[in-house]
Amino acid sequence: MENTNGSGRILLEVKDLKKYFPVKRGIFRRTVAHVKAVDGVSFFIREGETLGLVGESGCGKTTTGRVILKLIEPTSGQVILSRDSQMVDLARLRPRQLKPLRREMQIIFQDPYSSLNPRMTIGDIIAEPLVVHSVARGKEREARVKELLEAVGLNPNYMKRYPHEFSGGQRQRIGIARALALDPKLIICDEPVSALDVSIQAQVINLLQDLQKEFGLTYLFIAHDLSVVRHISDRIAVMYLGRIVEMAETEKIFTVPKHPYTEALLSAVPVPDPEFHRERIILKGDVPSPVNPPSGCHFHPRCPYAQAICSQKVPVLEDIGGGHYASCHFARELKLAGVADFTEKH
Amino acid sequence: MSALIEVTDLKTYFYTEDGVVKAVDGVDFTIEHEKTLGVVGESGCGKSQTALSIMGLIPTPPGKIAAGTIKYYRNGGQPVDLVKLNPKGKEYRSIRGNEIAMIFQEPMTSLNPVYTIGDQIMEAIVLHQKVNKKEARDRAIKMLKAVGISLPEQRVDEYPHQMSGGMRQRVMIAMALSCNPQLLVADEPTTALDVTIQAQILELIKSLQDEFHMAMMMITHNLGVIAETADDVIVMYMGKVVEQAKATDIFHDPLHPYTQGLMESIPALTKKKDRLKPIKGVVPDPYNLPKGCPFEPRCPHAMDICREQMPPLKDYKPNHKAACWLYE
Numbered sequence: 001m002e003n004t005n006g007s008g009r010i011l012l013e014v015k016d017l018k019k020y021f022p023v024k025r026g027i028f029r030r031t032v033a034h035v036k037a038v039d040g041v042s043f044f045i046r047e048g049e050t051l052g053l054v055g056e057s058g059c060g061k062t063t064t065g066r067v068i069l070k071l072i073e074p075t076s077g078q079v080i081l082s083r084d085s086q087m088v089d090l091a092r093l094r095p096r097q098l099k100p101l102r103r104e105m106q107i108i109f110q111d112p113y114s115s116l117n118p119r120m121t122i123g124d125i126i127a128e129p130l131v132v133h134s135v136a137r138g139k140e141r142e143a144r145v146k147e148l149l150e151a152v153g154l155n156p157n158y159m160k161r162y163p164h165e166f167s168g169g170q171r172q173r174i175g176i177a178r179a180l181a182l183d184p185k186l187i188i189c190d191e192p193v194s195a196l197d198v199s200i201q202a203q204v205i206n207l208l209q210d211l212q213k214e215f216g217l218t219y220l221f222i223a224h225d226l227s228v229v230r231h232i233s234d235r236i237a238v239m240y241l242g243r244i245v246e247m248a249e250t251e252k253i254f255t256v257p258k259h260p261y262t263e264a265l266l267s268a269v270p271v272p273d274p275e276f277h278r279e280r281i282i283l284k285g286d287v288p289s290p291v292n293p294p295s296g297c298h299f300h301p302r303c304p305y306a307q308a309i310c311s312q313k314v315p316v317l318e319d320i321g322g323g324h325y326a327s328c329h330f331a332r333e334l335k336l337a338g339v340a341d342f343t344e345k346h
Numbered sequence: 347m348s349a350l351i352e353v354t355d356l357k358t359y360f361y362t363e364d365g366v367v368k369a370v371d372g373v374d375f376t377i378e379h380e381k382t383l384g385v386v387g388e389s390g391c392g393k394s395q396t397a398l399s400i401m402g403l404i405p406t407p408p409g410k411i412a413a414g415t416i417k418y419y420r421n422g423g424q425p426v427d428l429v430k431l432n433p434k435g436k437e438y439r440s441i442r443g444n445e446i447a448m449i450f451q452e453p454m455t456s457l458n459p460v461y462t463i464g465d466q467i468m469e470a471i472v473l474h475q476k477v478n479k480k481e482a483r484d485r486a487i488k489m490l491k492a493v494g495i496s497l498p499e500q501r502v503d504e505y506p507h508q509m510s511g512g513m514r515q516r517v518m519i520a521m522a523l524s525c526n527p528q529l530l531v532a533d534e535p536t537t538a539l540d541v542t543i544q545a546q547i548l549e550l551i552k553s554l555q556d557e558f559h560m561a562m563m564m565i566t567h568n569l570g571v572i573a574e575t576a577d578d579v580i581v582m583y584m585g586k587v588v589e590q591a592k593a594t595d596i597f598h599d600p601l602h603p604y605t606q607g608l609m610e611s612i613p614a615l616t617k618k619k620d621r622l623k624p625i626k627g628v629v630p631d632p633y634n635l636p637k638g639c640p641f642e643p644r645c646p647h648a649m650d651i652c653r654e655q656m657p658p659l660k661d662y663k664p665n666h667k668a669a670c671w672l673y674e
Contacts, residue, residue, distance in 0.1 A: 056540035167628045197388040198567060202611035202624030209621075224540065231613035231622065251618075268545035269615050270570030274593040282549055283542045286510045339616045 010082060011218050012068070012186055013044040017077035017091075019060075019067050023291060035290050037063040039242035040077075042317065045186070047082075050212070050219040052233030052250070054226060054265070058287060060242040061222045065188045068220070069105055070098060081105070081186075103133055106179035110191035112171035116163040122149075122174050123159030129181040148177040151214075153207060169200035176207065180215070188220045193228060205232060226269050230254055238262050241298040242290055244317055248324040255338040258326035260303045263336040279337075297328070305334060349419060350529060350561045351377045351400065356414035356429075358392075358399045361407065365633040369395040369409070371585035374659065377529065382555070382562040384576025384593065386569065386608075390629060392585040393565045397531045400563075401448055402433035420445070444474035447522035451534035453514035457506040463490075464502035467521045474525045489520040492557075494550060512543035519551065523558060530555070531563045536571060548574060569612060573597055581605045584630065584640035587659055591666040601668040603645045639671070647672055 018041075020034035038060045045051045055061045066072045068079050070090055079090040083104065090101065106129075109115035116125055126145045130136050136144050146156035152173040163171055172192060179187050189208065193201040209232065211217060223229050229236060230250055237247040238261065246259040257263045264281045283302045288294055294301050300310035309329050317327040328334070358370035370392045377383045385393045398404050400416055417425035418441070431438045450456040458466060467486040471477060477485065483502070490498035493516040506514055515535065522530055532551065536544040552575065555562055564575050572579060572593065579596040581589040581604065589602040600606045607625040627644040636642055642652040651671050659669040 056542065169628060197629075198569075198608060199388060199611050199625035200628070202613075202622035203626075205613070206622055206624060226541070227613040227615045230615060230618060254615075264542060266615070268541040270544070270548065270568065270574045271615055272569035272573045272609070272612065273597055274573045274576075275598075276573070280545060280549070282546055286512055286543065287540075 009047045010044045011047040012082070012220075013078075013080040014064075014068065015042050015078040015080070017041045017064065017067060017079065018075045019063055019072060020075045033291050036242050036293060037290060038067060038074075039290075039293075041239070041242070041244055043237050043244060043247060045218055045220060047185070047218055048212075048216055049234040050221050050232055052229035052236040053220060053222045053239060054224060054229050054236060055239035056224060056287060058241075058290065059239040060290070061239050062190055064239070065107065065190050065220060065222050069102075069107055069188060071107075099133075103129075103182040104184055105186045105188070106182065106184040107188045107190060108172075108175050108179050108192045111195050112168050112175055113195070115175055116171055118163050121160050121162055122166075125163070125174060126177045126181055129178060133182060135182065144181070145177075148180055151180065151211065152177045167200075168196050169203055172196060172204050173207065176204075176211070180211065183215070184217070186218045186220065188222065190222045191224070192221075194223065194225065201228070208232065226265060238265070241287060241293050243298060243327065244325075245299065245328070246324075246326045247317070248326075252322075252324050255340050256324075257336045257338055258320060258324060258331045258334070259299075259328050260305050260334065260336065261299050263338075264302075264304075266339055267337065305330060348379055349376045349417075350379050351419070352415075352417040352425070353396075353400070354415045354417070356396065356399060356416065357412040358395050358404055358409060359412045360409045367632045368585050368635070369632075370399060372414075373580075373582070373585070373587050375580050375587065375590065377561050377563060378578075379528075380555075380559050380561055381577045382564055382575050384572040384579040385563060385565045385582060386567065386572050386579060387582035388567055388629065390584075390632065391582040393582050394533055396582070397448065397533050397563060397565055400428065400531060401442055401446065402428060402431065402438050403442075404433075406433075418446070440474070443470050444525045445527055446529045446531065447525065447527040448531040448533065449515070449518045449522045449535050451537050453511050453518055453538060456518060457514055459506055462503050462505055463509070463517045467502075467517070467524050470521055471524050485524060486520070489524050490517070492523070492554065493517070493520045494546075495520075511539055512546060515539060515543075515547055516550070519547075519554070523554060523560075526558055527560055529561045529563065531565070533565045534567070535564075537566065537568070544571075551575070569597075569608065581608075584632070584635060586640065586656070586669065587667075588641065588670070589668045590659065591663075595663070595666050599663075599666075601662060601666065601673065602641075602670050603647050603672070604641045607644075607646075639669070 017038055019038040020036050022031040023033040025032045041064055053061045067074045074091050080087050081090055123145050126148055127141055130141050149156045154173055193204050221232055233250050235249050236253045237244050240261050246262045264283050267281045285302055296311045296313050297315050300306040315327040315329050317325050319325050320331050353375050356370055356373045360367040360369055373396055387393045399411055411429050416428040418428050419425050464486050468482040471482040471485050487498045487502050495501055495516055536547050576593045579593050580587045583604050589605045600609055610623040611625055625644050630636055630640060638654050639652045639656055642648045657669045657671045659667050661667050662673040
C-alpha cells in the first residue's frame, strides 16, 4: 500500500457544514440573496494523514478551511475535533473556550508576500503565537524560534531580519515555522505552493512531507493543482460549487473516478509530454454563480452525461464501495476514464 | 518552412538606481511560419521582456534594447530590423497589433473597464484596416463568434465586468486576432485561469492557429502547456537561453541540468513519485550575477570552468542546442 500515513483514529470530522454569505442591497442593506460558498460539506481526516481538497476558484475550498478554524463563523453544521480522546464541536464554542483549542490547529497561507507583516522581524513573526498563548518567554522563547527556523531549513541567525529580505520560497518556510510554533496537530495548508516557481515548489512540498513525518502532523491540503495534490495526499475530496462531489483514496480518484466532474478535471490538466495524446473532455461554459446555483446536481448544466433526473434531484454523497464516496445519480453505472486510460500513446 | 522572425544576440537591459539588470542577455531564436515556439522559464528569467522587446513595448527609460537584431520578414519579403525602428513611429505601429499581436496573462486587467468589448475590438480593426465603423463592428462580432462567445450580437455591447475570466481571455484573443496577424505572442495566456477553462482556451488557440495560419510564441512556466502547444522550445534562465530543441527532444532528452532539474522537480499527474527532486538553492540576485554560468550555484554538475566562463549555446545533438560545459 502506498498510503501508509494515518493511524485510523479520526482527528477531525466535519458534518453538513454550511457557510452562506449574505448579499446586501439598497439603503437599508437588506439581504436579497446568499452566496452559498459552502453548502453542506461533510468529511473526516484521520490522524497523521493528508486529505487533499481540490476544486476550481470559487468552489468553496478556502472558505471550508477558514470555517474549520473559525476564522469565519459557520452558518450551520459541526466541526468536531478529537482532543485527548474527547470530541469537541468547535462550531458551538465561544471565543474564550476556543482559544486553547486554536493551539491544535494552524494554517499556512497561499501568498507568502502578504501573509507576513513587513514591519516585524521574522523572529517576532514566528514568536507571535508563543506570545499570544503565553507558552514561552525570554531565552526559552528565543531558543524555540531558533529551533523552528532550523526545522524549516533556514539559518537561525536570520531572526533579526525582515520579510522583504527573503525570497518567496524562504517566506513560505517562515510561514510554515510560524504554523509549527505551537506544536499543532492539524495544519490547514491553503494553496501553500501555488505562488512559488516550480523549482521552489518541490523544495516546499518535500519540507511539508518531512515535517509531517517528524512531528506526526495531519494536513488538510487545499490546492487546485492536481499533480501536486496527487503527490502529497492520502485521500482526496473534490469540490464543485460548495459541495463535495467525490472523495476517495488518491489512487482511486486518479484511476477510477466516479464523478463526471473529476473525470473532466483529470482530462483538462496539460501533461508535460508532447507525445501524450488523449480524448479531452472540454466542459461547456463557466462555473455557475454560487448565488443562484443550478437546481438538482450543481454540475448538470456542464455534465456530458446529464439526464432529466440530474436537474430535478440533488444527488447524495454516498459510499459506493470501499470508502469511495461520490454524489452522482449514475456513479455506479458510468464507466469514467482515469489517468491510466489516457496514458496510452497513439 | 521559412523564418518569420529571427532574433539575434538580443540584449534588453534595465538601467536602475541600484545597477543594471540584464533582463535579456544575448538571446537567439527563430520563429518559423505557422509554427509555435514555446518559451519556458521561471519568474524573472526574461521571457516576458523578450516578448515585449519584439513588440517594441519595453518601457524606456529605464529599459533599453542595448544590442542585437530582431529581423521580421514582412509579407515574405525583405526583413525589417524591429530594433532599428522607432517604437512610436508609423512603421512599428502598422506592425504592432496588426501583423504581430499579443495576448497578456491577466484577462482581468488588460481590458479597459469603461469601454464595451466591441469598442475595444473595433479600435484595433479601424486603426489597421481600411474599413468603416459598420464593417468593423461586423468583423468584431465575427471574431467573438470565432472565439466561441455565444450571442455575439448582444455581447459585443457588454462591458468587461459582465464577463468571467475565461470569457475575457476569449475577448483578448478575439482582439489580437481581429487583424489576422502573422505572429501571435501569448504571454502566460492561461495562467490566471482554472484548469477546465485553461483546457478550453488552449483548444481554442490551437484551432484558431490552424484556421488563421499564424505563428505563435507561447510563453509560460507550465511545462504541460508547452508540451501541448509548442513545436520548438527554448528554455531561459537569468536572461539567457540555456537549451533549444524540438519539443519532443526537450521533454524526452533534456541536456541542460536546469531543464533536467525542472522536469524532475514537478510532480506527475499520471504516476505517483516517491519524492520530488527539487533544484537546490534560489535564483541569483539579478544585480549581482555570477561571473560564469548563472545556473552554476544551483547545478549538481558544476565544475571549475562553470564559475569562470559562460558556456556558448551550441549544437550537441542534431538540432538540439545547449549552453553547458558538461558536453564540451
